[in-house]
Amino acid sequence: MLLITCPVTRTDELVPDRRIRSVTNHPTHIALHVDCPACGTVHVFRTGRRWDATRAARAAAPSPVARRAEQSVPA
Numbered sequence: 001m002l003l004i005t006c007p008v009t010r011t012d013e014l015v016p017d018r019r020i021r022s023v024t025n026h027p028t029h030i031a032l033h034v035d036c037p038a039c040g041t042v043h044v045f046r047t048g049r050r051w052d053a054t055r056a057a058r059a060a061a062p063s064p065v066a067r068r069a070e071q072s073v074p075a
């Protein structure tokens, strides 16, 4: 069983393992494709310590690309 929060209905759903469509292992996280019982579509949920760390780092500082773009805008 897996507890997810549906991004469409915003409800917490207990999902049986048979509704997990695929599990993809990435260097930073594991992506779970779940057939949602609340809205009937497939959601991707990412889990993992490194994924949480990169997400926290991204939220804390704007990316260098975004900063360069701001500076190149003419006054």
Ligand SMILES: [Zn+2]
Binding pocket: 006, 007, 008, 009, 036, 037, 038, 039, 040, 041, 043
């Ligand atoms: Zn859903």
